[in-house]
Amino acid sequence: MRPHSLSALGVTVAALAIGATFAPMANASSHGATTAHQTPTGQLQHHAGTAASCYAQRDNDNGVGIVSQNFESTFDQYDSQGADDFKLKKVCKVRTVSVDGVYFNGSGPADSFNVIFYKDAGGTPGAVFKSCMNASYTETGFGSPIIKCKTKLKITHGIVKGKYWLDVQSNMDFAGPGIDSGEWGWNTNNTVRGVASQWQNPGDGFATGCTTYTTTTTCIPSGEGGDFSFSIN
Secondary structure, rough: OOOOOEEEOOOEEEOOOOEEOOOOOOOOOOOEOOOOOOOOOOOOOOOOOOOOOOOOOOOOOOEEEEEEEEEOHHHHHHEEEEEEEEEOOOEEEEEEEEOEEEOOOOOOOOEEEEEEEEEOOOOEEEEEEOOOEOEEEOOOOOOOEEEEEEEEEEEOOOOOOEEEEEEEEEEEOOOOOOOOEEEEEEEEEEEOOOOOOOOEOOOOOOOOOOOOOOOOOHHHOOOOOOOOOOEEO
16 A cells, blocks of 8 residues: 655645545544545455456556545535546447445445446547446445446447447445445556546545546556556446
8 A cells, every 4th residue: 555645725635545546534533524644444355257348458457546436415525536448349238337446444335336438529538428327236345346337338439439438436425424434446457548547526625636537647646557447348
């Protein structure tokens, strides 16, 4: 684990890593937001087997989780999303999306996940093509879900034929009465395929300035890989 910190506007914001994740902190007694540094205790798990894939890039997961989470309203400014591009050679009848990730600052689990497929817009996520919001999932490790998402991806959409962007975001409260779920990070992949992954935090709670989709390593230059780890099954 490699903890890092970020100083913004004179306030130290926790930047926690099972690698390089920027994270709001909570006080154990009051569940209120603080800026204290806290070391994550979650451990990464080995990959589980997945069904036949239309597309996969889970071969070079480097164990660094980048927060991609829809928090409770108290922490809306920290709502963030990761996205990565992929290209299909044929039509894909999607049944599930498998993602390598990790819980930290708590043990989860997520309530559900949002899966969004975007059309490509010249090297960045464009219009939404399909989505599975609040989707159910099964856990294959400490934060590595297989998310149920039945849809069909064609190969005639986007500026580049067959090219899409995948966005995976957990729905999970950071803290509240009687709970301390923490955060979920999407693990990165050292091998960049196509365009490097992108990340956004519209409320800029993490003070990175990445309020729209921007190259992940530009937003969080702390040793993570350039892409995310996932397969579309």
